[in-house]
Amino acid sequence: MKLKIAVLPGDGIGPEISVQGVKTLDAVAKRFGDEFTYTYALCGAAAIDAVGDPFPAETLKVCQEADAVLFSAVGHPKFDNNPEAKVRPEQGLLAMRKQLGLFANIRPVETFKCLLHKSPLRAELVEGADFVCIRELTGGMYFGEKLEGTEKAYDTNLYTRPEVERILRVAYDYARRRRNHLTVVDKANVLASSRLWRKVAQEMAPQYPDVKTDYMYVDNAAMRLIQDPKFFDVMVTENTFGDILTDEASVISGSMGLLPSASVGEDTPVFEPIHGSWPEAAGKNIANPLAQILSAAMLLEYFGLAEQGAAIRKAVAASLEEGAVTPDIDPKSTGTTESVGQWIADYILSH
Ligand code: IPM
Ligand code: MN
DSSP states (O other): OEEEEEEEEESTTHHHHHHHHHHHHHHHHHHHTOEEEEEEOOOTHHHHHHHSOSSOHHHHHHHHTSSEEEEEEOOOHHHHTOTTOSSOHHHHHHHHHHHTTOOEEEEEEEOOGGGGGGSSSOHHHHTTOEEEEEEEOSSGGGTSOEEEOSSOEEEOOOOOHHHHHHHHHHHHHHHHHTTSEEEEEEOTTTOHHHHHHHHHHHHHGGGOTTSEEEEEEHHHHHHHHHHOGGGOSEEEEOHHHHHHHHHHHHHHTSOGGGOEEEEESSSSOEEEESSOOOGGGTTSSOSOOHHHHHHHHHHHHHTTOHHHHHHHHHHHHHHHHHTOOOTTTOTTOOOOHHHHHHHHHHHHHHO
8 A cells, every 4th residue: 555654753752763663664565565655744842943833834734645644742841841931842733633633532552461560550450451542632621712811820621512422433433343332431520511521422322232331430530540440441531531541541551652542533644652752861762662663553554454553563562572672661671762663673574
């Protein structure tokens, strides 16, 4: 298959892991006879420094003209502790999501047997946990009306019925392809927006009689995730709750450096690691490239290239089994971002 891929390396460790993602895709193309072409574009702090805008119009155009976006990370410490900053790298990510209409963020959480000891939870709780968080990505407090005064500030958690319906449809479709269990996470005991979510979900549930729908308050879900992660199959929730719960969920697997995500919606889909830009590690060749590499697998699977996706997943599993990993996974390992990426590419080419 021919695919045009927009590559947005961004900031911090982004550029280094991006190289490994592209290297993996090139190995797949060679091994399976696909043709992937890449167009690079700026975003985040790198784009602010270059053109004063974290998501320039030129980058939007590159994304719109591509079949998929391989995104890495944005964020820079020089903006973090400066509440006065007028533009922030993160705005680039939010602009990309909004302008491409990426309303559904799919974050699968899987555990790897050889990493169970890395989980902050006991192995018996974690082993076999396998669920997908579906986070609404273009609504809620992130995008609702805001006031930012010195004495008063607010963010509006606005959701409309069509926004809730379309994300629930995505969630139900996932549940149908998995273990037919959907948990709708909200705060309907307090928030009006959550009551709309729950109402819409209760109306839609009968259309999916094969799926067991249950409802959980977000505080309870935060607890359940660490008490009994195997309870979950597909979880769906609003933007802010999803942001928080997916960070929590990501450490269950033992390393945040392993989890990819897909953001899909109206325009070009984006595939990105769920971890951030880890500025302290930038340029040190120590960042784990696996979440980026698995994002490339999600990208290929999105286009129906199941065999190619599986080849990447097999290579990643083998690298973990054989200890070809970065120090976040095994502190004694001498593996680097570059060497792990190369190991994966070589594995794909030789299997
Ligand atoms: C994420 C990130 C972003 C978010 C930030 C960087 C704006 O934390 O993708 O989860 O809050 O959505
Ligand atoms: Mn987040």
